[in-house]
Amino acid sequence: MRGERAKAKVEKLKAEHAELKAQIPADWKERSSAFSKIQCKEQTARQTYRRLSDQAYEPLQETLKVLHDTSAYVALKAEFDTLEPKLDELKPDAFVDYAADLRCGGHVGSALGGQRRA
Numbered sequence: 513m514r515g516e517r518a519k520a521k522v523e524k525l526k527a528e529h530a531e532l533k534a535q536i537p538a539d540w541k542e543r544s545s546a547f548s549k550i551q552c553k554e555q556t557a558r559q560t561y562r563r564l565s566d567q568a569y570e571p572l573q574e575t576l577k578v579l580h581d582t583s584a585y586v587a588l589k590a591e592f593d594t595l596e597p598k599l600d601e602l603k604p605d606a607f608v609d610y611a612a613d614l615r616c617g618g619h620v621g622s623a624l625g626g627q628r629r630a
Contacts, residue, residue, distance in 0.1 A: 598610055598611075
């Protein structure tokens with residue numbers, strides 16, 4: 513009895529398989545190949561779009577950074593303006609020391625220190 517039920521189930525599954533196989537179009541391989549090509553092109557286009565979107569966002573970030581840094585520069589402008597007259601007054605070592613004492617001077621002093629070592 514158990515063997516008969518298993519045989520009946522196998523026969524039923526074979527019939528379903530044959531029925532489903534009959535529904536496959538004769539030109540399935542060609543259609544599948546054409547669809548795969550379209551799908552590949554779509555994926556490439558999507559990846560290119562994402563990459564370009566990411567790259568387009570970077571200049572905006574840089575612009576915002578410059579705008580934010582501009583306000584920091586304006587806050588330090590008075591100190592920067594005091595540096596130019598001191599160039600003529602002070603010797604190089606004294607100028608580096610003077611610049612290092614200013615809030616903006618750390619960058620100036622380190623840049624000049626590199627020049628002094630060169």
